[in-house]
Amino acid sequence: METQLQSNFDYNPLNDSLIVSRKKDDEKVYGSVRIGNLILDMTQEGKILGLEIFNISDFFEKIDLDLEILNNLTGAELIVEQEVDHAWLFLELKTDAIQLKKVPIAIIPMKETREIIV
Numbered sequence: 001m002e003t004q005l006q007s008n009f010d011y012n013p014l015n016d017s018l019i020v021s022r023k024k025d026d027e028k029v030y031g032s033v034r035i036g037n038l039i040l041d042m043t044q045e046g047k048i049l050g051l052e053i054f055n056i057s058d059f060f061e062k063i064d065l066d067l068e069i070l071n072n073l074t075g076a077e078l079i080v081e082q083e084v085d086h087a088w089l090f091l092e093l094k095t096d097a098i099q100l101k102k103v104p105i106a107i108i109p110m111k112e113t114r115e116i117i118v
Contacts, residue, residue, distance in 0.1 A: 009076035016057050018070070020078040020091065021050040038089075038106060046110065048080045048087055053105070063103070069095055085110050 008021045021041070023029065030044040037059070041050035053059060057067050075094035079102060080087055089105040 009073065011056070011070050011073055011076075013071065015054075017052055017054050018056045018076065019050065019052045020076045022078045022080070023049040035106075035108060038108075040108065048078075048082065048089070048108075051078050051089065051105070059105075065100075065103070069093060069098070069100070072096065083110075 008019075010019045011017075012019075023041075027043060027047070027049055029041045029049055032039050032041050034040075037054040039052040039054075040048050041052075042048055056070060060067055060070065072095040073093060074096055075092075077092040079090040079092060081090075082088075087108045087110060089108060090102040091100075091105055093100045093103060
């Protein structure tokens, strides 16, 4: 039986944070690790299942993205290209008017994620 991907997102303008999950039905979050303004949710094996970005509007300004995108989000997907020693994190963002593919978020050294907060 194939597992379904739960692609969920939530933008909170009061906290200026964006949460995006890519957890499948059969996957369990083991713990989280904070790296700067990012919190990563991970399995016990180190697979990245979700991401929370604090001060997301500051990040958008730094990469020259219109802040109105955040207020008009209709979809967001976390894309993880995980290697042995690092992971590339990207977001795909959608509004009724636009779709942004592979907005780079971070390169995470995987040794950093070994200190998971359970």
